[in-house]
Amino acid sequence: MILRVRDVHKSFPQPGGTLEVLRGVELEVREGETVAILGTSGSGKSTLLSLLAGLDAPTRGSVEVAGQDLAALDEAGLAAFRASQLGIVFQQYHLLGGLTALENTSLPLELHDVAAPDAETRARDALERVGLGERLGHFPHELSGGEQQRVAIARALVVEPALILADEPSGSLDDRTGEIVMGLLFDLVAKQGTTLVLVTHSDPLAARCDRALRLRDGVLA
Template sequence: MLTVENVTKEYPTPAEPLVVLRGVSLALSPGESLAIVGPSGSGKSTLLAILGALDRPTSGSVRLGNTDPFALDDRGLAEFRRDRVGFVFQDHHLLPQLSVLENVLVPLLADGKPSSDELDRARMLLDRVGLAERTTHRPAELSGGERQRVAIARALVRSPALVLADEPTGNLDSTTADAIGKLLVELPQEHQSILVVVTHSQSLAATMQQQMRIDDGKLLS
């Protein structure tokens, strides 16, 4: 369960604090998906960063299961992000010197050499995203849509409780975006992950079970 209660985020300025989020609350259960839409600068990406423990709220609370990530020490916080959160960004952030399979395995390397089960899972995910025949290719040899498919597989390789996607189809043509959107919904749901997507795309938002809008820092149904 992801539980967010009265989260605010402010940034200091010489004049007065810049308020980005104002009392945001939401709750999502395993297998549920949520699209967050809103104009640029409304706080969508800031909220996503807080949900993924990449940024701290000014006030309020975030809990994933029984864990408050902001009560953890630095090492615990890094492990929380590594083990329990999967990230998919508009820019795929693949490592150009690694193969497709190696890029998917990157989140596992902190634990040492991936096990045979982990290798099997990485290959299974690549098969699910339609790249079983491309495991030895480098990112430069892939299309934009294929690179984003690799990023989705990488985000899911540790079976995270929470998957966060920031404009995951923003750089793709409409046909490719529709295919990526379908995968993005189906795969986390199959593994009972919670999915939160920030997007300007109404078609992508419509594929999610729930849609909410941020306006002036407030999250609205």
């Protein structure tokens, strides 16, 4: 199993009482599997992905990625683990505004001590695969929302991670564009045999995954 989630709970203390968003999530994902996570807005999908990425800690329960219990790692260990094992596509793209598409994409490789010319070649290749070969020198503000999301996908794929966690963009992209961009990610992942956990609102896209689960009342079913 590349991913093992056991009895994960997540609560947020609020002035009016504790908000229990996740209430015992169980999930096991095999290597190379594609899993869609559906659920209404506010059901906790992004919260769950941030726990899988080790960006936040569960209130209770455990998350294991590639045999590593995330709770056993400190901040630096988590950062190194994410850089080497995970490709993350957030709902907000988190591109660095001062860097071009090419620089944003090659950054994870450079953090990995890949030599600059090699990193640039691989980044260019990743951007070509998402159809942005003509936009290498553009800064994020010079790209459309869908293009920015595609840069985020190229950046997630470039290190050839063991597991990709992707949150479908909402708000800034219309549904159709979001679906096209996530479909592109799906195609690339399928070609490489990478494991994917994909949050999506699209039933057709979910149907293309090996499994589709729904997050409801704090549990996955």
